[in-house]
Amino acid sequence: MSKGREIEDKEVDMEGGEFNIEEYEDEEEEDFYDYESDKEFVHVIDLNFFSNEPQPGKKIRKCDTFDVPFGLDLSLSIEPQDADYVLSHIPQLSDELENMIIARIPLLEFRKLCLVNKKFLAQIRNGDLLKERRMIGVREASVFMLASGEEHWCAFDQQFTFHKALPILPCDDVFKLGDKESLCAGTHLLVCGNGLDGPVVWTYEVIMNKWFKGSSMIEPRCLFASASSGDLAYVAGGIGLENKGILNSAERYDPVTRSWEPLPKMRNKRKMCSGVYMDEKFYVFGGQNQIGEVLTSAEVFDEKKNIWVEIPGILTGLTLPTSQSTQSPPLVAVVNNELYTIETSTNCLMVYLKNSNSWRDLGEIPVRADINKGWGVAFKSLGNELLVIGGSTISLSGRGMTIYTCCPYPNAETLNWKLLDGGGHSRSHFIRNCTVMVA
Numbered sequence: 001m002s003k004g005r006e007i008e009d010k011e012v013d014m015e016g017g018e019f020n021i022e023e024y025e026d027e028e029e030e031d032f033y034d035y036e037s038d039k040e041f042v043h044v045i046d047l048n049f050f051s052n053e054p055q056p057g058k059k060i061r062k063c064d065t066f067d068v069p070f071g072l073d074l075s076l077s078i079e080p081q082d083a084d085y086v087l088s089h090i091p092q093l094s095d096e097l098e099n100m101i102i103a104r105i106p107l108l109e110f111r112k113l114c115l116v117n118k119k120f121l122a123q124i125r126n127g128d129l130l131k132e133r134r135m136i137g138v139r140e141a142s143v144f145m146l147a148s149g150e151e152h153w154c155a156f157d158q159q160f161t162f163h164k165a166l167p168i169l170p171c172d173d174v175f176k177l178g179d180k181e182s183l184c185a186g187t188h189l190l191v192c193g194n195g196l197d198g199p200v201v202w203t204y205e206v207i208m209n210k211w212f213k214g215s216s217m218i219e220p221r222c223l224f225a226s227a228s229s230g231d232l233a234y235v236a237g238g239i240g241l242e243n244k245g246i247l248n249s250a251e252r253y254d255p256v257t258r259s260w261e262p263l264p265k266m267r268n269k270r271k272m273c274s275g276v277y278m279d280e281k282f283y284v285f286g287g288q289n290q291i292g293e294v295l296t297s298a299e300v301f302d303e304k305k306n307i308w309v310e311i312p313g314i315l316t317g318l319t320l321p322t323s324q325s326t327q328s329p330p331l332v333a334v335v336n337n338e339l340y341t342i343e344t345s346t347n348c349l350m351v352y353l354k355n356s357n358s359w360r361d362l363g364e365i366p367v368r369a370d371i372n373k374g375w376g377v378a379f380k381s382l383g384n385e386l387l388v389i390g391g392s393t394i395s396l397s398g399r400g401m402t403i404y405t406c407c408p409y410p411n412a413e414t415l416n417w418k419l420l421d422g423g424g425h426s427r428s429h430f431i432r433n434c435t436v437m438v439a
Contacts, residue, residue: 099123103132107140107187107439108155108164111209124207130187130439139230141383142206142437144182144189147401148376148430153189153204158383160403160420166204169211172196183226184437185233186255190214191433193222199241203258206437215259219249223329225275225284230438231255234263234282234301237270246271246290250282250301266299266308274330279337286315286330294320314352317359319345321373328374333381338410340386344374347393349386351410366393366404366417368429378434387436391429401427 093101102113102120110129113120123129133139143156144166152165169176172195180193189204199220204211217235224238224247236250248270250263266284273287273295282301288294296315299308318341321327331342339352341359347369349362367390369377378389385405392402403420 099129099132100136103129103136104138106157106162107206107437108142108157108162110207114208133439139438142439143380143382143387144184144204144433144435144437145378145389145431146180146182146433148428148432150428153433155206167209167211169202169204171200171202175200175202179222180433181222181224181226182433182435183233183235184228184435185253186231187437187439188214188253188255188258189435189437190233190253192217192220194241206439218251218260218262219247221247223271223273225270225273225287225329227275227277227282228436228438229277229280229282234275234277236263236266236275236282236284236299236301237273237287239271246288263301264306264308267310268295268297268299270295272329274332276332276334276339278334278339283339285332286320294322296320314357318350319343326373328372328377331369331374331377331379333379333386335381335384335386335408338408340408342369342374342377342379342388344369344377346370349408349415351408353410360410362408362412362415364393366419367391367402368393372430376430376432378431380434380436382436389431389434401429401431 102123105113110124113129114124120129141158143158143160144153145156146153151168153169154163154165156163169191175193175195178193180191182189182191184190187206189206191202191204193200193202199216201214201216202211203214220241221235221238222241224235226233226235228234232255233253234250235253236248238247239245240247246269248266248268250266251260252263253260269290270284270287274285276283276285281303283298284300285298286295296313298311298314300311301308315330318330327344331344333340340362341350341352342348342365343350347364347367349365350359351362352359365388367377367388369379369390371391376390378387380387382405384407386408387403387405389401389403392400404417405420406415406417408415
């Protein structure tokens with residue numbers, strides 16, 4: 001009898017880089033097998049079926065070999081297999097039904113399918129499984145976050161019941177220590193900043209679990225407004241990283257072509273502004289113009305007409321920063337096409353009433369947005385809920401990360417905030433970057 005060679009703790013990812021096997025060690029009831037083989041058959045013995053004692057084996061026919069993708073050597077004393085092993089009296093699933101089942105696997109787990117067989121690998125590479133997800137209406141939200149003092153970005157599922165550390169971003173120290181902006185489009189996480197050689201956009205591909213240098217913006221920028229429609233990402237305004245001027249230009253990123261395309265320019269130049277995607281349009285709120293004036297207006301990009309429309313005074317009634325203030329850009333999020341913001345001076349959640357062009361107070365949020373004038377707080381839409389991450393209101397110092405969600409209603413008297421066990425007090429309460437992917 002010849003035993004299968006154990007896969008070592010240090011494995012390789014699908015592009016030949018190393019990844020940590022520890023994330024797999026938490027999974028319960030892994031199947032381990034011993035086997036003995038001859039020229040035509042393999043006798044598989046299940047070592048953990050109800051007990052640790054070997055169980056009677058099954059005899060399966062050996063198949064042709066295949067090349068394991070990306071250099072992962074899974075060869076035992078027999079050659080690797082690439083076939084479906086089923087008993088003859090059990091009917092096989094049709095390809096259509098199999099694809100519908102596989103497409104429902106959480107997006108953060110897709111990369112594991114690449115190691116199953118060539119068929120799944122091909123379907124992931126050519127985008128067939130993502131197309132299947134869209135056809136059957138499967139779209140899930142994943143949260144990507146970088147807390148202060150941490151090297152690894154972390155990814156969380158929508159319920160914050162599962163999380164994993166991404167591979168370390170292979171950037172230089174200038175990019176690592178500098179300010180960064182993040183946004184998502186399709187299955188791409190984009191992290192924009194300045195590196196040793198100038199502006200750079202690092203892109204993380206979720207399915208392949210890999211970072212790569214993506215296409216730079218047409219006009220690289222910082223302190224800009226951004227939003228995602230799910231499949232596309234939008235940016236507008238900000239400060240140019242090359243000319244240092246305040247911008248009114250806008251761009252759109254397509255993850256399929258991995259490229260940026262220019263959009264018409266906004267009516268006003270803005271920095272320190274914020275963006276959302278609402279009513280199938282890209283909105284840009286607030287900010288400061290080139291002479292330091294604080295703007296209370298918003299601009300909305302109408303893709304059908306390919307023009308920007310200004311909405312004057314939409315932020316009137318909110319506490320706005322002065323031109324000399326160090327307050328963060330507006331904290332805004334959209335749930336069910338309703339716009340919400342956080343008053344960073346009072347920690348109050350506000351909802352915008354479209355019919356009256358006014359704001360309504362929905363009460364205090366359970367994190368301390370006032371400690372750093374809005375900086376370090378994540379405020380995002382997460383499906384039909386609002387997500388807020390930051391320092392605890394229980395502690396005067398706000399120390400210790402807390403993660404809350406709630407289902408907001410514009411006419412609600414009180415909101416029920418739900419504490420999630422996803423961050424923990426071991427993480428910093430100051431969130432450097434946070435963005436939500438819907439795919």
